[in-house]
Amino acid sequence: MKRLFKTVAGAAVGVALATTGMVATAQAAGEKYILVSHAPDSDSWWNTIKNGIALAGEQMGVEVEYRNPPTGDLADMARIIEQAAASNPNGIITTLADFDVLSGPIRAAVDQGINVIIMNSGTPEQTREVGALMFVGQPEYDAGYAAGLRAKGDGIESFVCVNHVISNTVVAERCRGFADGLGIDLGSSMIDSGQDPSEIKNRVLAYLSANPDTDAVLTLGPTSADPTILALEENGMAGDIYFGTFDLGDNIVKGIKSGVIQWGIDQQPFLQAYLPVVILTNYDRYGVLPGNNINSGPGFVTIDALEKVEEFAGEYR
Incomplete structure (x- = not known):
């Protein structure tokens, strides 16, 4: 099963990278995507997420922004999603850390006509219930x-x-x-x-x-x-x-x-941030969308597989 997860994620990355050559001719003015996470400022694990959306934005030629509640307060996060939707971006990428608290603002964004992808936290079932396009993360x-x-x-x-x-x-x-x-x-x-x-x-x-x-x-x-x-x-x-x-x-x-x-x-957080930006950009530009949710993990890292992890730990791994 782990091999299948890696194959799916790897294939998605291949597709994503293959599209970057079209940016010069396809880019529309003012394309913007906002990622909202539940993480407090103190959680350094999310630096990889920030790097993922930054690289995707650069490669796709779109504006990206990362927002989060400084203390991790989920009520604050709900307000941030509402504020993000009010700015009318092309798409919102968000975690679904608490369905009861966050499903309302996410549904409202979808009803407003904003494309939404759930990443990292949540389930495929919850993703469908709030009307988001897909889920990218680890089961x-x-x-x-x-x-x-x-x-x-x-x-x-x-x-x-x-x-x-x-x-x-x-x-x-x-x-x-x-x-x-x-x-x-x-x-x-x-x-x-x-x-x-x-x-x-x-x-x-x-x-x-x-x-x-x-x-x-x-x-x-x-x-x-x-x-x-x-x-x-x-x-x-x-x-x-x-x-x-x-x-x-x-x-x-x-x-x-x-x-x-x-x-x-x-769980490869880099992919959880990178892929949604690429997917949403291509969906806006060409109307293409993967037919399934994407499993970004799990993959076991042991002492025998540390070379790449050590090289990119805290940056892309």
């Missing part, structure tokens, strides 16, 4: 399930999932999928860590102290992975406890290289 439950199967094959029977975005119910599917892959109930194995690094570290230390027989730690991105690395270094478990994580970042890459982290799951 979170499937990714978690694949990770659980891998961990089960490595002898893991229990774990703690460090969830720093508990309000994002779709992301929590990573934890549920992991538990199902192991063949156990999620139960109390998922902790709400919050996003403060010191608090995350303390909650991981407290959980492992209260549950010393825990076989593995699963984190959901650099925000939770980086403080967890510090926690394991403090309690002496770094390199001894099985550690898997979603997403990549400088410290995660270093952790994989040193053997503290067994693997990272790459």
Whole structure:
């Protein structure tokens, strides 16, 4: 299945790159696309998203803009989507981190006649419900399930999932999928860590102290992975406890290289930002649209596959 995901994403990139040669003759004046994410300013993982839309804008010859709620407040994000729609761009690319909070503004943008693509957070089903064109991202439950199967094959029977975005119910599917892959109930194995690094570290230390027989730690991105690395270094478990994580970042890459982290799951955020700009531009110009949603991940990154990741970590990976 992983090979299929890579093939689909790779084919989409090939199509995208092939179209860039037509920009000079096809570009219309004032083409603008706005990407709205749920990420707070403090989450460096989204730098890759910013680089993705910037490169796509440059290659396609269109104006692109990245907007987000500085603190990650979803009500603020809903207002940002409304403001983006009011500026009447050619298209909006947005995450669907909370369906109840964000579906209304997204539907309103679609009803206004703005083409919308959902990326990163959400599901294909939710994408159809709000009237968006398609979803570009990682099927979170499937990714978690694949990770659980891998961990089960490595002898893991229990774990703690460090969830720093508990309000994002779709992301929590990573934890549920992991538990199902192991063949156990999620139960109390998922902790709400919050996003403060010191608090995350303390909650991981407290959980492992209260549950010393825990076989593995699963984190959901650099925000939770980086403080967890510090926690394991403090309690002496770094390199001894099985550690898997979603997403990549400088410290995660270093952790994989040193053997503290067994693997990272790459959802390829670059593609999640790059492809929607290319797709929307070609849809506006030529009326062409891929017939299916695009799975940008999952892909496992281990110590054996770090060369390109190290080269572009935090930039395009």
